[in-house]
Amino acid sequence: MIVRKGVTAKDVAKLAGVSQSTVSRVFFEGAMVSERTKKKVLAAAEELGYGPNEFARSLITNRTKIIGLVMKGVKNPFYPHVLKEFATAFKRLGYSILFVHTNNDEIQKDDIMTLLNYKVAGVIITDATLSLKVTEDFKANKIPLVFFNRKAGMKDFFSVCTNNYEASRHIAEFLIQKGCEDMVYISGNHDTSTSREREMGFVEVLKKHHVHYKKYTSDYTFAGGYTTGQQMVTENKVPSGIFVANDIMALGVLGALRENGISIPETTKVIGFDNIDMSAWPTNSLTTWEQPIVEMVEQTVRYMMAEIKEYSGVSGNIEVQGRLVERKTT
Amino acid sequence: MIVRKGVTAKDVAKLAGVSQSTVSRVFFEGAMVSERTKKKVLAAAEELGYGPNEFARSLITNRTKIIGLVMKGVKNPFYPHVLKEFATAFKRLGYSILFVHTNNDEIQKDDIMTLLNYKVAGVIITDATLSLKVTEDFKANKIPLVFFNRKAGMKDFFSVCTNNYEASRHIAEFLIQKGCEDMVYISGNHDTSTSREREMGFVEVLKKHHVHYKKYTSDYTFAGGYTTGQQMVTENKVPSGIFVANDIMALGVLGALRENGISIPETTKVIGFDNIDMSAWPTNSLTTWEQPIVEMVEQTVRYMMAEIKEYSGVSGNIEVQGRLVERKTT
DNA sequence: CTGAAAGCGCTTACAG
DNA sequence: CTGAAAGCGCTTACAG
Structure with missing residues (x-):
C-alpha cells in the first residue's frame, strides 16, 4: 500500500459509493456503521492509501x-x-x-x-x-x-x-544487619523530592539505631559520585556502609573506591537506587533498590x-x- | 500569562479592533503587517493568552x-x-x-x-x-x-x-604502530552498514601489513561484548589488539578481560567506537574513535x-x- | 497594508 | 444505519 498525498475521505467515499460522513464514521471509533459498508469503505481506503488527517480531526475534537x-x-x-x-x-x-x-x-x-x-x-x-x-x-x-x-x-x-521513604528504611536496616557501624548518605540534587525522601527514610532508621552517619551532597551524575568517592578517601573518611541516592552516582563512588584499593564489600558496602541495566553488569554488580x-x-x-x-x-x-x-x- | 482554552484569532481580532486575517498574519512568519498593528495585535494576544492552533494551521499548510x-x-x-x-x-x-x-x-x-x-x-x-x-x-x-x-x-x-571506513583504517594503523601482532575485530549486528564498513577498513589495513586477525560476531550490546570476551579467554585466544565495533560492547569485552586478570593495555589493547560518555569514566578509560x-x-x-x-x-x-x-x- | 470570503479535511448534531 | 450540512480555526488568494 502506498500512502498518497491528498487522499481524503471524499475520495474514498466516491470510490466506495457512500457519503463522506460514512467514511468518517468508519475511521472514528465508536461511531455507528454497518459491518457491510465498513468493509466496503475499508477496501476503498486500502486501495487509495487513505488515512484520516489527524489535524482536521483534532481541529474538531x-x-x-x-x-x-x-x-x-x-x-x-x-x-x-x-x-x-x-x-x-x-x-x-x-x-x-x-x-x-x-x-x-x-x-x-x-x-x-x-x-x-x-x-x-x-x-x-x-x-x-x-x-x-x-x-x-x-x-x-x-x-x-x-x-x-x-x-x-x-x-x-x-x-x-x-515509595522512597520505605525503600530507604529497608536499605538502612539491611546495611545495619550487614554489620555497618558508620554510614554515609550521598544525596542527589537537593531540590528533588526523591533525594530528600531517600535521605529521610535512611537517616531515621540510623538515628533509631544510634548509628553514626555523615551526608555528602552530590548531583545524581557519575562524575558527582566519583568526586565524592575521592573526597571520602582523601579525607580518610570512608565508612563501612554507603547509600547512594541513585545507581549512576553509586557507580562513580564504586569507581573511586576501587581505584584507591578499597575492597568492596569487605571494607565498605555500597548500595544504590534504581537498578539500571548497568548495575547488573558483572563488572559493577551493584546492590541496589529496584524501581519497577x-x-x-x-x-x-x-x-x-x-x-x-x-x-x-x-x-x-x-x-x-x-x-x-x-x-x-x- | 495564562493560556486559555478556546481563545481564537477571532477573539484577538475583536479586542485589537482588526480583522481575523490580520491576526493570522501577525502570527504567520513572512506575512505583511504594519509594525503598528502588529504591536496592537500582540498586546491583545498576550492579554487573552492566545496561541495559534497548530492543527488549523497544518490543515491548510x-x-x-x-x-x-x-x-x-x-x-x-x-x-x-x-x-x-x-x-x-x-x-x-x-x-x-x-x-x-x-x-x-x-x-x-x-x-x-x-x-x-x-x-x-x-x-x-x-x-x-x-x-x-x-x-x-x-x-x-x-x-x-x-x-x-x-x-x-x-x-x-x-x-x-x-566515515567508518577511514576511521577503521586509522584504528588498524594505530594498533599496528602500538605493536599489536595479532588482532580481533568484534562486529556489531551484521546487517548494519556501520559494522560492515568498520570491518572492511580495519581488515584491509591488516591484510596489507600481513597481520593475522580473527573476527567475532556480536550484537552491539554490553552483554554481547562480555560474552565474546569470555569466549576469547576460554578458547585461549586473547590477541594483542582488539577493535570492537562500538563502545558499549568494548566495555563488555574490557570487563570480561579484566575479570580474567588480563592486563590492559600490557597484554591486550582494546579500542572502541563512538566515544560515549562512559568511555571517559576513569574506571573505563577506553581508547576509542569519537563520533562527533x-x-x-x-x-x-x-x-x-x-x-x-x-x-x-x-x-x-x-x-x-x-x-x-x-x-x-x- | 488590510478585510471579506473561500476552503483545508474532518466530526457531529439533525433528519430520515 | 446513512446523508446533507454546519463548523472547527486557521491561511491565502482577491480586492481595495
Missing part, C-alpha cells in the same frame, strides 16, 4: 493522540529506559510521544506553549519541575499532568513514584487514560514498592 | 513543525545522546520531536502511518531500517528522510555518518531544513571524520 513527555536527564540511563517504556505502552493505545527535552530544571515557557498549541492529550514530566503558573495553564485546558519519579512541590498534582519501571509506567498510563476519557484533575500520589536487589557490593 | 525521530536502541547511551542533540537543535528552529520507538530492526507499518498521518515535516531514522515500499510513501508525500549513523540499504537515500555527534546532528538538521524549505529528494551521504581519543586501554 480539540485534542490529539499525542502525549507530551518532558525529560531532562538523558545521561542517566534510567530515563531513556523510562522513555522507551512509555513509548511502547502508549503506542499500544494508539498514542504518540512528543519528546520535549529541557536543559533547565524548570521547564521553559516555549516548551509549554508547544505542548499547549499541539493540544496534547496529556503531559508526563519526569525529572523537571513546573512553575505554579504553568500548571494553571494545563488545568485551564484540562490537560492531565503526571509527575513521574518526582513529587510536585505543590500538593495539587498527580505523581507516580517508588514497567509498573510505574503502567500506573501512569492508567491514570492518564482515565483522565483523558474524563477529566477530573484529581491530585494524588501513587507509590509502588520496588525491591532490594542484592549483588556483590554488599 | 499540509505540514507541521514536527520531526519524526525513529530510534531503536535506547540502551546504547549513544542514542539518547543523539536524541538530546536533535531535540535541542530542532527546538531552536521551532520544531518539535515526535519520538517513535521501534523494537524491530525494521520499522512497522503503524509507526509509518503515525508519521504520515501527523504530516511530519521530516523523518530521521537512527538505528533501524525501512522497507523500500515505505520509503516510497515518504517520497510520494515529499517528506524528507535522513538515515543517521546508518546508510540505507538502497542507494536512493540521504544519510549522515562518520554535534557535527553529525548539525549536518542532518541543515539538510532537513533545506529539504523542508524546498523538497528535492536528493540522495547522498555526508561523512564526517571524527577523531581518535587515546586513553588507557591502548
